[in-house]
Amino acid sequence: xxxxxxxxxxxxxxxxxxxxxxxxxxxxxxxxxxxxxxFGVGQHRFVSILGPSGCGKxxxxxxxxxxxxxxxxxxxxxxxxxxxxxxTGMLGVVFQSPVLLPWLxxxxxxxxxxxxxxxxxxxxxxxxxxxxDLVGLRGFERHMPYQLSGGMQQxxxxxxxxxxxxxxxxxxxxxxxxDALTRDRMALELLDIWKRDQKTVLFVTHSVQEAVLxxxxxxxxxxxxxxxxxxxxxxxxxxxSKAQRHEREFVEHCKRLFDDLDADAALGV
Amino acid sequence: xANGTKPxxxxxxxxxxxxPAASMLGLLLVWQVYTNAFEVNHFILPSPLRVLNxxxxxxxxxxxxxxxxxxxxxVGFTVGNLLAVIIAYAIVQSPVAEKLIYPFLIVSQTVxxxxxxxxxxxxxxxxxxxxxxxIVLLCFFPTAINVVQGLRSTDPSAVDLVNLVTSSxxxxxxxxxxxxxxxxxxxxxxxxxxxxxIGSIVAEWVSATSGLGYLxxxxxxxxxxDLMFVAxxxxxxxxxxxxxxxxxxxxxxxxxxxEIGGRAA
Ligand SMILES: Nc1ncnc2c1ncn2[C@@H]1O[C@H](COP(=O)(O)OP(=O)(O)OP(=O)(O)O)[C@@H](O)[C@H]1O
Ligand SMILES: [Mg+2]
Numbered sequence: 201x202x203x204x205x206x207x208x209x210x211x212x213x214x215x216x217x218x219x220x221x222x223x224x225x226x227x228x229x230x231x232x233x234x235x236x237x238x239f240g241v242g243q244h245r246f247v248s249i250l251g252p253s254g255c256g257k258x259x260x261x262x263x264x265x266x267x268x269x270x271x272x273x274x275x276x277x278x279x280x281x282x283x284x285x286x287x288t289g290m291l292g293v294v295f296q297s298p299v300l301l302p303w304l305x306x307x308x309x310x311x312x313x314x315x316x317x318x319x320x321x322x323x324x325x326x327x328x329x330x331x332x333d334l335v336g337l338r339g340f341e342r343h344m345p346y347q348l349s350g351g352m353q354q355x356x357x358x359x360x361x362x363x364x365x366x367x368x369x370x371x372x373x374x375x376x377x378x379d380a381l382t383r384d385r386m387a388l389e390l391l392d393i394w395k396r397d398q399k400t401v402l403f404v405t406h407s408v409q410e411a412v413l414x415x416x417x418x419x420x421x422x423x424x425x426x427x428x429x430x431x432x433x434x435x436x437x438x439x440x441s442k443a444q445r446h447e448r449e450f451v452e453h454c455k456r457l458f459d460d461l462d463a464d465a466a467l468g469v
Numbered sequence: 470x471a472n473g474t475k476p477x478x479x480x481x482x483x484x485x486x487x488x489p490a491a492s493m494l495g496l497l498l499v500w501q502v503y504t505n506a507f508e509v510n511h512f513i514l515p516s517p518l519r520v521l522n523x524x525x526x527x528x529x530x531x532x533x534x535x536x537x538x539x540x541x542x543x544v545g546f547t548v549g550n551l552l553a554v555i556i557a558y559a560i561v562q563s564p565v566a567e568k569l570i571y572p573f574l575i576v577s578q579t580v581x582x583x584x585x586x587x588x589x590x591x592x593x594x595x596x597x598x599x600x601x602x603x604i605v606l607l608c609f610f611p612t613a614i615n616v617v618q619g620l621r622s623t624d625p626s627a628v629d630l631v632n633l634v635t636s637s638x639x640x641x642x643x644x645x646x647x648x649x650x651x652x653x654x655x656x657x658x659x660x661x662x663x664x665x666x667i668g669s670i671v672a673e674w675v676s677a678t679s680g681l682g683y684l685x686x687x688x689x690x691x692x693x694x695d696l697m698f699v700a701x702x703x704x705x706x707x708x709x710x711x712x713x714x715x716x717x718x719x720x721x722x723x724x725x726x727x728e729i730g731g732r733a734a
Contacts, residue, residue: 262629265629265633267629267632286632286633287636289633289634291633292633293629293630293633295626295629295630297626299624299626299627299630301627301645301648302724303648303651303724312630312644313630313633313634315644316631316634316635316640316644317634344724364633364634366633
């Protein structure tokens with residue numbers, strides 16, 4: 201162990217330093233989406249991002265995946281630039297919309313990233329089947345995307361991200377289109393995978409309860425331009441279960457986050 | 470691959486064929502009865518039976534004319550669509566190419582093809598070449614425009630998706646952009662095929678010694694209205710068969726997009 205690590209100054213696994221992003225910068229239609237974003241996420245942590253619609257959550261994930269370059273500040277993932285991290289295949293993304301390829305069957309969609317990676321057909325199909333099972337879509341593997349409901353499509357896209365086996369998962373409202381029961385089941389499955397495979401997860405959600413149930417830490421964002429208004433650690437034991445939701449500590453965590461969101465909204469007026 | 474089930478399926482498989490066939494037969498019947506009942510001069514409007522008779526009377530040489538026209542169409546259609554795909558690819562890949570090519574595209578559409586056909590005869594003689602050129606000019610545009618639209622229809626998030634694994638432009642093209650464009654390509658091909666048939670007939674009117682277009686002219690010059698009808702009806706059948714082949718290939722090879730209409734030239 202080096203001195204710096206012993207001193208606790210080791211840079212976090214994911215770090216944002218004073219990051220700003222302005223869309224169409226320098227034009228008359230410029231939109232400042234993010235300003236002065238600084239935070240760190242330790243390796244193998246589960247961090248949720250909460251914030252009102254339009255505050256820049258998706259933008260933040262796009263920066264983290266290296267799909268966008270910040271117009272100010274620095275971002276690093278695993279000590280390197282996001283684009284470099286991405287090129288090593290360590291990043292998995294669940295987009296806000298399913299982004300399925302309409303000409304591929306469910307199984308081929310789930311195996312798509314593995315196919316690009318060069319994994320042999322039988323092997324990638326076996327992996328894909330495993331995750332199709334996990335998201336509860338067994339029996340639909342030969343269906344085409346248009347034959348699925350919105351929530352089913354979303355689950356296919358989750359299966360695709362997981363099948364790729366990334367060490368960092370960026371998830372943009374992955375359960376947004378699911379019913380309450382499926383949502384809970386998927387959330388707990390996700391926790392299992394996160395634990396078992398030691399992933400680092402950044403998880404955007406609109407559900408305060410979901411954020412508390414899943415996370416080690418919750419980043420609360422405020423809008424226009426998007427900033428991080430507060431970082432709340434979730435001091436609840438693990439493993440987590442649905443039953444915890446009615447416990448006093450859990451409810452208090454939720455209440456505090458609701459207050460944080462309310463305070464931001466009040467400021468925004 | 471996927472055949473989209475129609476949202477509202479009101480026709481069974483049999484009815485889908487039987488009903489159009491019945492309406493066509495009905496038309497022929499009315500036509501026959503009308504010409505008999507009113508003793509229409511067969512020079513003005515020959516009855517279906519007379520047309521059929523003329524076709525058999527003409528015999529095997531008719532097939533030669535059909536083949537001339539078919540061959541022209543196939544050559545022109547193939548060349549035109551290869552050109553269309555190359556042009557579309559260049560336009561999408563390079564903004565410079567787009568700027569260079571677009572004026573030609575527009576001009577090629579505003580030039581009246583029939584008007585330049587005689588010029589083409591002067592330049593290229595009376596053989597296959599001028600006819601193929603007219604067909605190419607008519608049929609490349611719908612495909613080119615549709616393929617450009619198709620290649621640009623790629624979901625930007627799908628590009629991000631591919632970039633999670635590789636930044637290879639080639640992979641992106643073959644795994645995402647090309648398949649996205651396939652339904653647009655076929656929508657273009659269908660319009661293109663219809664245009665190719667028209668192009669072939671029109672080109673033969675300028676100079677030809679064989680072909681269905683030639684036969685129509687010949688029938689007119691020799692006062693053989695029945696022969697003109699034979700040629701026109703054969704052109705209709707040929708058009709339907711060729712269009713059917715493209716549509717069949719589409720069913721086999723393409724996935725379906727809801728609501729993309731092909732764009733006419
Ligand atoms: N491609 C773009 N070009 C210009 N402005 C954009 C673009 N994408 C997003 N924005 C703007 O950036 C801001 C943040 O958008 P973003 O999609 O990150 O919000 P979000 O927090 O994910 O919202 P939601 O919860 O509704 O998904 C918005 O004001 C939006 O208008
Ligand atoms: Mg979003």
